[in-house]
Amino acid sequence: ALSIxxxxxxxxxxxxxxxxxxxxxxLILSExxxxxxxxxxFGSPQEILIKTQYxxxxxxxxxxxxxxxxxxxxxxxxxxxxxKIGSETQSDAINAILIALFLISMYISFRxxxxxxxxxxxxxxxxxxxxxxxxxILSIDIDLTIIAAFLTIVGYSLNDTIVIFDRIRExxxxxxxxxxxxxxxxxxxxxxxRTIITSLTTLIVVIxxxxxxxxxxKNFAFALxxxxxxxxxxxxxxxxxxxxxxxxxxKIE
Numbered sequence: 001a002l003s004i005x006x007x008x009x010x011x012x013x014x015x016x017x018x019x020x021x022x023x024x025x026x027l028i029l030s031e032x033x034x035x036x037x038x039x040x041x042f043g044s045p046q047e048i049l050i051k052t053q054y055x056x057x058x059x060x061x062x063x064x065x066x067x068x069x070x071x072x073x074x075x076x077x078x079x080x081x082x083x084k085i086g087s088e089t090q091s092d093a094i095n096a097i098l099i100a101l102f103l104i105s106m107y108i109s110f111r112x113x114x115x116x117x118x119x120x121x122x123x124x125x126x127x128x129x130x131x132x133x134x135x136x137i138l139s140i141d142i143d144l145t146i147i148a149a150f151l152t153i154v155g156y157s158l159n160d161t162i163v164i165f166d167r168i169r170e171x172x173x174x175x176x177x178x179x180x181x182x183x184x185x186x187x188x189x190x191x192x193x194r195t196i197i198t199s200l201t202t203l204i205v206v207i208x209x210x211x212x213x214x215x216x217x218k219n220f221a222f223a224l225x226x227x228x229x230x231x232x233x234x235x236x237x238x239x240x241x242x243x244x245x246x247x248x249x250x251k252i253e
Contacts, residue, residue: 009053010061013077019045020071032068038141047076093147097128100154112165115250119243120161123234127157131226145220153227156202160195160235167191168240180247184240192236199232 022039025048029037034052042049052061062078101121108117128150135142167187175183206228210221 009051009080011077011079012050012052012062012065012075013042013047014050014065014069014073015047015076016071016073017046020048022048025050025069028068029065032064034064093144096147097150097154100151101125104154104158108162108165111162112169115243115247116165118246119239119241120158120165122242123161123231123239124154124157126234126238127153127227127231130230131223134226135223140219140222143219145217146223149220149223149227152224153231156228157231157235160198160231161239163194164188164191164235164240165243180244184244188236188240195232195235199228203228 022041026037026039029039029050029052038051040049041047050065062075101124104124105117105121108120131150131153132142135146140146164187167190168184171178171183171187171190175186178186203225206221206224210218210225213221
């Protein structure tokens, strides 16, 4: 599902005198007609961030908060995000990903050749689609933070892919009489330890962010966990085979 960043709604940051129970606040709002509101701890146990797809009058919603939540609080931030702005944000997010994929394909084509570009783009699309699919299965809202995570995943996976492609190019020069299958296998075996060590190191950091980083970046960290795992194997098992397929097919034709 799309968050209010894309569909429009209201964001309210409330500060209480003491720590509050988020489950109780969620239940109170649900009983007052605001089902499905996203409520997270923001910065400290005394502050919460409420995201709701309510698109009505802001003053009426604020009055509803004050009527429903009997615990004294101060309004730190209150913003309305219109459907038009949400639609523009959605379009900008999609364009950002498409432009990134296009520029990456141009860079790979220039540095290697178009067959390598096909392999890298196939791997990157695979990474984003798998991560998006997992978020859909788990019913996690897609917001701008997740889009940032997708672009981070694209960059991380591309780095792995370029390292492997560099090794393939070096191996082809070193063993010009070997078949493409042998060259790719040699290159993957030579770069496998580096790929695994780098991925494990990154994964440790991201898992720590997920566990103790707080609710604000939890979904971002989860997206990176999935992206690192998926991006690691796609660089090995998708990018290289796709590159090989198109190169062999082009030679046959």
